[in-house]
Each structure stands twice: as structure tokens, then as C-alpha cells.
Amino acid sequence: MYAKLFVLVVFATVVGSLLLIMRQQRVDAMHEMAMLHRQINHHRHGLWQWQTKIADATDPPTLQEALVRAGLELEPITPLHRPIAVAKASP
Amino acid sequence: MTNRPATRIKPGPRAGCGTSARALLVGRIVMALITAVMLGVIGRVAQLQIAPPPQVQRLVNSQRSKEQLLARRANLLDRRSRVIASTRVAGTLFVDPQMIREPNTFSEVVGYTLGYDPAEIERKIDARLHTRYVLLDRELTDERAAALKDLKLPGLGSDLRLVREYPLGTAAGQVIGFVGVDGTGLEGLELVFNDTLTGRAGSLNYWRDARRRPLWVQSGSGAYRPPVDGEPVRLSLDAAIQSFAEQALANTCRGYDAESGQIIVMHPFTGEILAMANYPNVDPRTAGNMPPDLRRNRSVTDVFEPGSTFKPFIWAAATQQQLAKPEELIDCHMGFYVSPRGRRLRDVHGYGKISWDTVLIKSSNIGMAIVGQRMGSQRLYEAVRNFGFGRSTDSGLPGEIAGLVNPLPRWTHYSETSVPMGQEIGVTALQLARGYSALANGGYLITPTILAADADSPSPIKHQVISTAVANHTRQVMRLVVTEGTGQKAKSDLYEIFGKTGTAQVPDRVRGGYTADKYTAVFAGGGPVNDPQVVVVTVIHQPDKRKGYYGGIVAAPPSKQVIEQTLAYLGVTPTQPQAPPKPLLARSGH
Numbered sequence: 219m220y221a222k223l224f225v226l227v228v229f230a231t232v233v234g235s236l237l238l239i240m241r242q243q244r245v246d247a248m249h250e251m252a253m254l255h256r257q258i259n260h261h262r263h264g265l266w267q268w269q270t271k272i273a274d275a276t277d278p279p280t281l282q283e284a285l286v287r288a289g290l291e292l293e294p295i296t297p298l299h300r301p302i303a304v305a306k307a308s309p
Numbered sequence: 310m311t312n313r314p315a316t317r318i319k320p321g322p323r324a325g326c327g328t329s330a331r332a333l334l335v336g337r338i339v340m341a342l343i344t345a346v347m348l349g350v351i352g353r354v355a356q357l358q359i360a361p362p363p364q365v366q367r368l369v370n371s372q373r374s375k376e377q378l379l380a381r382r383a384n385l386l387d388r389r390s391r392v393i394a395s396t397r398v399a400g401t402l403f404v405d406p407q408m409i410r411e412p413n414t415f416s417e418v419v420g421y422t423l424g425y426d427p428a429e430i431e432r433k434i435d436a437r438l439h440t441r442y443v444l445l446d447r448e449l450t451d452e453r454a455a456a457l458k459d460l461k462l463p464g465l466g467s468d469l470r471l472v473r474e475y476p477l478g479t480a481a482g483q484v485i486g487f488v489g490v491d492g493t494g495l496e497g498l499e500l501v502f503n504d505t506l507t508g509r510a511g512s513l514n515y516w517r518d519a520r521r522r523p524l525w526v527q528s529g530s531g532a533y534r535p536p537v538d539g540e541p542v543r544l545s546l547d548a549a550i551q552s553f554a555e556q557a558l559a560n561t562c563r564g565y566d567a568e569s570g571q572i573i574v575m576h577p578f579t580g581e582i583l584a585m586a587n588y589p590n591v592d593p594r595t596a597g598n599m600p601p602d603l604r605r606n607r608s609v610t611d612v613f614e615p616g617s618t619f620k621p622f623i624w625a626a627a628t629q630q631q632l633a634k635p636e637e638l639i640d641c642h643m644g645f646y647v648s649p650r651g652r653r654l655r656d657v658h659g660y661g662k663i664s665w666d667t668v669l670i671k672s673s674n675i676g677m678a679i680v681g682q683r684m685g686s687q688r689l690y691e692a693v694r695n696f697g698f699g700r701s702t703d704s705g706l707p708g709e710i711a712g713l714v715n716p717l718p719r720w721t722h723y724s725e726t727s728v729p730m731g732q733e734i735g736v737t738a739l740q741l742a743r744g745y746s747a748l749a750n751g752g753y754l755i756t757p758t759i760l761a762a763d764a765d766s767p768s769p770i771k772h773q774v775i776s777t778a779v780a781n782h783t784r785q786v787m788r789l790v791v792t793e794g795t796g797q798k799a800k801s802d803l804y805e806i807f808g809k810t811g812t813a814q815v816p817d818r819v820r821g822g823y824t825a826d827k828y829t830a831v832f833a834g835g836g837p838v839n840d841p842q843v844v845v846v847t848v849i850h851q852p853d854k855r856k857g858y859y860g861g862i863v864a865a866p867p868s869k870q871v872i873e874q875t876l877a878y879l880g881v882t883p884t885q886p887q888a889p890p891k892p893l894l895a896r897s898g899h
Contacts (some may be wrong), residue, residue: 219332223438248525255513255526255533259378263398263469266381273476278549279543 323844336552341470371528379471380508382492383539387548387583388761392476392899394485394593396492399472400449402457405441406434406688408464413465419445422460423453446524448472470481472731473499475593477531480551481584482591483606484706484759485590489597496596496604498759501707502542511536543761545581553874554586558847562588565852565863572867573742573846575873577749577835580769582704582739582842583875589665590856597721609702609709611736613848616813616860617672617795619731622744624669625783626692629775632683635782637884638662640677646675650722654678666786672810681729686720689728695774696744698756704757712736716872731811742846745833748787750842752780767873788838798865799832805867805881807841808834810860815851827851834874843875 274280285292324369345559356798357365380605385394409415418436420427430445437443449467457467473488486497494503511534514527526532554572559570562570567588596604604612619858627633644659654675660667668676681689693699699714713735716723727733736744739757747754755769762769775783787807811831814823830852835844847864857863877883 219329219336223336245525248528249523252513252515252523252526255521262381263379266397268394269384269392269395270474270476273395274378274474277391277476277478278552282552 328661329769346369350591357577358704359615363613371517372517372524374517375519376513376515376534378511378534379469380510381538382473382488382508383506383541385502385506386541386543386858387546387551388544388583389547390543391548393481393544393546393548393584395474395476397469397474398469399447400454400636401444401468402446402449402453402471403466403468404430404434404443404445405464405466406438406443407441409434409461410452415462418462419460419465423456423572423629424590426805434866450558451850470854472494473594473633476550477548479590479592479835480548480555481546481586482593482596483587483604484546484585484608484899485593485595486706486707487596487604497593497606497707498542498758499545499704505542506539508539509537515709521572529810541567544584545579545759545761546585547583548873549878550583551586554584555590555879557870558586558588559590561847561849561863561867562852565849565856565858567744567849567863568848568851569607570847571738572848572871573608573738574871575742575746575757575844575846576840577746577844578755578756578769579766580746582757584605584871594617604637606706606708608738609706610737612710612712612737613831613850615731615732615736615741615833616811616817616829616831617674617731618741618809618811618831618860620669620672620677620696620729620732621738621748621783621787621809622696623677623684623692623729624665624786624812625779626695627680627684627777628665629779630684630688632688633665635664635666635679635748635786636680637665639665639668639673641668641673641675641679642677646671646678648678648722652678652723654726666789669783669786672790672795677729681725684725684726684729686717689725690714690717691722693728693734696743696747696773696854697736697771698740701798702739702757704737704739704759706759709739712740712774729814738846740850741831741833741848742844744844745773745835746846748780748783749835749844750780751777757829764828784841789836795830795859795861796832797870798801798861799834799869799872801836804832804836804881805884806836806872807838808845808865808868809834810865812858812860812869826854828854828858830858830863832860834868834872839884842879842881843872844869847871 325829357506362368370692370785382396384392384396387393412578416427416430419425420430425445432447434443446453447470454467473484473492474606484497486499486599487495488499492507494500494506509541514532514727515523516525516527516825554574558570558572561567564728570588572584573582574585575582585606587607588601591599591603628635633639640662641660643661644656646654648654656673656675658671660673660676663671663676665676668680668792672864684692698712700711701709715733723732740742742754743757752769752773752775754774756771758769787809788805789804790809791799798810799806811833813829815827816822816827817824817888828851830849831847833844833846835841845868849863852858852863
């Protein structure tokens with residue numbers, strides 16, 4: 219009888235421990251998730267900073283100055299598209 | 310009493326039953342106790358979960374924390390997806406005066422560590438000592454943000470806020486508008502597209518430990534609401550063309566000490582506004598502190614008398630209605646003419662009989678007035694309205710006005726001679742650009758747009774004003790204005806530019822009539838004449854009369870410069886092959 223009780227208690231302890239371990243793993247995973255959320259947010263903000271810096275450094279007058287300094291000669295770029303054919307359109 | 314002998318009882322077959330029963334009983338009792346305890350624990354857990362006592366609830370709440378996830382206000386882009394307005398994150402520095410433990414040394418520590426004036430910090434804190442939030446710095450520099458990480462001072466905190474940036478600086482400042490401190494669009498395109506650009510902030514609910522470090526994200530719905538960034542808007546403006554226009558306009562206005570000016574560059578077929586420059590310009594970052602007068606996008610909010618730049622519309626309408634033929638000779642009375650109703654008109658240069666074409670080339674007021682009388686008020690009025698004057702262009706730009714065209718019943722006998730030479734009428738620079746677009750695209754009135762057009766865009770055509778043949782002929786005549794007439798300063802070695810100059814006196818709002826020494830110099834045109842790709846309108850308000858005030862002198866040169874630069878930038882082959890252009894970006898250095 220006591221042996222059975224012992225086995226029962228041991229079994230319950232093992233099950234409890236396993237449950238605790240699983241719970242801890244879940245907590246760890248959720249903590250990891252929380253940290254990832256923060257990192258993602260941080261990276262998003264960093265990305266915005268870089269996009270703004272790139273835009274600042276590549277506006278046409280700045281680029282033009284850089285090209286003049288470098289003595290580069292560029293080909294003209296693609297003409298505007300002309301999506302409408304006025305001559306064909308009926309008023 | 311009977312003494313029973315002590316005997317050793319042999320265990321019978323049922324002797325173990327008593328022990329087993331006891332053990333069973335004990336076991337049951339233990340199990341019942343354990344079960345009862347477990348049920349009690351479960352009940353307590355349920356109670357704590359479902360309806361915790363207030364003191365527990367407070368404790369639980371102190372471990373929860375809701376973090377706001379910023380949503381980005383989307384970019385305003387130019388037609389080639391270059392950034393016109395962007396958003397980044399900046400740290401703010403604030404103080405909670407209630408949490409300061411060392412009030413005597415706080416300002417010094419913060420000031421000397423982060424590089425602020427301690428006296429200024431103290432002044433700010435003292436001014437709002439009983440609040441929980443005193444802003445010390447709206448935008449922390451990277452260095453200060455790094456130094457702040459090592460400074461653990463109770464009461465000192467940092468937060469994030471969104472900052473709107475304008476990489477093009479002052480370019481198109483009045484068109485772009487600006488946002489308020491909270492990031493909401495207050496003026497210009499920032500206001501018009503506010504709903505599209507604005508994102509929806511998200512939130513993340515954390516459990517935190519006793520030291521406020523995040524442990525994990527709360528479970529359950531609503532614990533995590535992802536931020537949704539705004540949708541970018543691609544404008545028709547082209548950053549490069551805008552910079553050409555801004556530069557030419559600023560140089561001209563400074564050179565002639567002009568009060569203000571505008572340049573509009575428009576695609577005559579799609580109605581796309583490729584550039585809209587206003588002078589004096591405004592920096593959207595500080596526009597909120599500027600006077601409203603400067604912040605106005607005068608290209609659509611202010612009217613001016615177009616003067617002779619209005620003549621091509623009446624000229625084309627009269628030609629269309631065959632009230633005057635190109636080769637017909639009109640008697641211009643050697644520069645002085647009195648109308649049948651007694652109005653006296655003068656031309657700058659006197660001409661005798663000249664062809665109808667020459668009337669426009671030489672910009673004869675008398676020739677235009679004579680044909681205007683032939684047309685009569687009704688037809689003149691219809692022509693003016695057909696070219697879109699006196700009504701908004703529906704460009705979608707904020708503050709756009711309809712211009713000034715008197716209703717027909719208010720026209721006097723003067724009107725038949727005034728309107729054909731661009732008097733008694735008020736137009737916006739955008740209306741003028743749209744009118745010239747009709748002359749450039751074969752006679753179709755279009756709706757200007759500030760949004761980039763693509764294959765799915767609706768047709769910009771409103772209606773046909775004049776026939777394609779008349780529009781083409783009007784353009785050819787305006788080409789002669791540039792080669793032989795008043796617009797020779799717009800003559801290009803690269804492209805066949807067409808256009809018309811105008812010089813209008815500024816109406817005197819106090820005494821009526823016109824001021825003696827204030828003028829508006831205008832040039833409207835485009836190029837190349839046989840296949841127009843751009844229309845440019847330049848308006849220079851009140852240039853210094855001593856330096857020059859004629860449209861052909863003041864407004865034509867910047868127009869030529871912008872047309873040349875724009876056409877080269879767009880890759881349009883020069884029509885004057887004897888002088889091939891150098892590649893644009895390398896050529897047009899400052």
C-alpha cells in the first residue's frame with residue numbers, strides 16, 4: 219500500500235515537474251517573444267532613421283553637386299510616359 | 310470478571326483485514342485531505358483569476374504595462390519615388406519632478422552629463438514643479454541619447470516621438486505644407502492626404518518583473534495590436550524639376566528685388582504638375598512659425614491680371630470662330646486707337662495694317678481689342694470660360710480659388726476691349742498653365758493633378774476648347790513670339806520654345822485703377838513647339854522697376870532656363886542640332 223502511495227506520489231511529482239518545466243519553457247518562449255517584439259520595434263525605428271538619412275543624402279541638388287565634383291557625365295534618363303493619347307480621345 | 314489466559318493468537322485467514330482496512334482508511338483520509346487541499350488551492354486560484362481582491366489586483370496591475378508601438382506617417386514621394394517628406398523617430402527627454410530624490414543636485418548632474426544648461430533645467434522644472442511631466446528636450450541628439458543610457462536618475466526619463474523630415478528642404482514648401490507637433494497634417498498636401506499618410510498606432514501589453522523589465526507578452530486577445538503604417542503618396546512633382554524651378558525663380562526674384570514669384574511646370578497631356586515653386590520659399594520644418602501670408606501656395610490662392618499672356622486664348626478662340634483669319638490684315642492705327650465706345654487704346658510700338666498672326670507676335674493691344682469687339686461680350690465670355698478661367702481647376706490643391714471673371718451681366722462696353730488683352734480678369738498661375746496646356750496638347754482642357762499619373766489614372770481631359778489645327782497654329786505663332794516678338798529672351802539654342810510674354814500693372818486696391826510703378830511680369834510657354842512636353846508659367850510680382858519689369862525681360866529668361874533643363878532632364882532630343890546639350894546633371898551645376 220505504502221509502495222503504491224509512494225509510486226503515486228513519485229508519479230505525481232514527475233508529472234508536476236514536467237508540467238513546471240513545460241510552463242517554464244512557455245514562459246521563456248514568451249519572454250523571448252517579448253524581446254523579439256522589442257527588437258523588431260527597435261529595428262523598425264532604425265530603418266526609418268536610415269531611410270531618412272539616405273533621402274537627405276540623395277536629393278537631386280546634393281547628387282548634382284557630387285556629380286559635378288566627380289566630373290561624371292550622365293546620360294539623360296527615361297522620358298515621361300504619355301499614358302493618354304489626346305488626339306484619339308473624344309471630348 | 311473472568312481472567313482470560315494470555316494466549317498467542319494465531320493469525321487466521323482474516324487476520325490481516327483489520328490492518329488493510331486501517332491502511333485503506335488512512336489512505337482514503339489522506340487522499341481526501343489532499344483532494345480537499347487541492348480543491349482549495351484550485352478554488353483560490355480561480356478566485357484570484359476571476360475576482361481577485363483589490364489589494365491583489367493592485368499588485369497585479371503594477372506588473373502589467375502597455376507599450377505603445379509607433380506607426381509611421383508615410384512618405385510623400387515624388388514621381389520617381391524620391392522622398393519629399395519622411396518620418397523618423399527621435400527621443401525626448403523629460404522629468405517627473407515628483408520622483409526627483411536629489412533636487413539640489415539634479416539639474417547639475419543632468420546638465421553636465423548631457424550638455425544642457427543646469428540653470429535652464431532648473432527654470433523649466435520650477436515652472437511646472439507640481440506636474441508629473443516637464444519636457445526638457447524635444448529631440449535628443451544621438452550623443453545625448455547614448456549618454457542618457459548610462460545616467461540612471463530617478464525622475465529622468467526618455468520617450469520616443471515621430472519627427473517629420475523634409476529632405477528637399479524648402480523646395481515646394483508651400484505645396485507640401487507641414488504637420489503639427491502631434492504629426493497631424495495642418496496645411497498643404499500634408500493636410501490633403503492626412504488620412505492616407507497617417508498610420509494606426511499599435512500596442513503591446515507586457516508582464517514586467519519587480520524592476521520593470523519586460524517578462525513576457527500578455528496572452529489573450531488585445532494584448533498585441535500591431536501598428537499599421539500609413540500609405541505613401543506618390544506625387545506628380547519631380548524633385549529634380551522642382552529644384553530647377555526653385556533655383557531659377559529665386560535667382561530671378563533676388564536679381565530683380567521682386568516681392569514674390571511663382572513658376573509652374575506642367576505636363577500638357579497628363580496635367581501632372583511637375584514643379585510648383587513659390588518665392589519667398591518656406592521651410593516645412595519651421596513653417597508653423599511663419600506668417601500665414603508666406604505659407605500660402607500663391608500659385609493657386611492668389612490671382613493676378615495675366616496681361617498679354619491672356620491674348621493667345623482670345624486669339625485662338627477668334628481664329629476658331631473664323632472672326633479673324635491668320636492672313637487677314639488688321640489695322641492697328643499706328644499705335645493709337647479710339648474704340649466706337651470712346652475708349653482710348655495705345656500700343657507700345659505703333660503698327661499700321663498687320664496680319665492677325667502679327668497681332669499676336671507683336672502683342673498689339675489695339676489689334677486684339679478690334680477683334681474682341683467683333684467677337685462681342687457673349688462669345689468672349691464663353692471663350693474665357695471654355696479655357697477654364699473663373700472656375701477652380703479641380704487640382705485638389707488646398708486653398709485653390711476660382712479666379713476672377715465677371716459674370717456676363719456685369720461686363721461693360723470696356724470689357725470687349727479689356728478682356729482680349731488680359732485686363733478685367735484675374736487668374737491663378739495654375740489656371741494659366743492649364744490654359745497653355747490646352748494650346749500645347751491639341752486644344753483639350755485638362756484637369757491638373759498633383760498625383761503621379763499611371764496607366765490606371767482617369768483621363769484628365771475635360772473637353773475640347775479649340776480644334777487641334779487651331780491649337781497647333783497658335784503654338785506656331787507663339788513660336789514666332791519667341792523668335793521675332795516680345796519673347797526673344799526665351800529663345801533657346803537647344804529647343805524650339807513657344808510662349809507669350811505679359812506685363813500687367815498691379816491694381817490699386819485703395820484708390821482703384823492701377824498703381825503707377827508696380828508690375829507683374831509673366832511668361833507662359835513650353836516646348837518643343839511641334840511636340841510639347843512641358844508647359845512653364847513664370848510670374849514675377851512687383852520687380853524693381855529700375856531693374857526691369859517687362860515679362861519679356863524679367864520672366865522669359867528663367868522660363869527658358871527651366872524649359873531647357875527640364876527637357877534635357879526628360880531626355881527630349883534637342884530640336885536645334887547645331888548645339889547639342891551636355892548631359893543635364895553634369896551641365897547644370899550651381
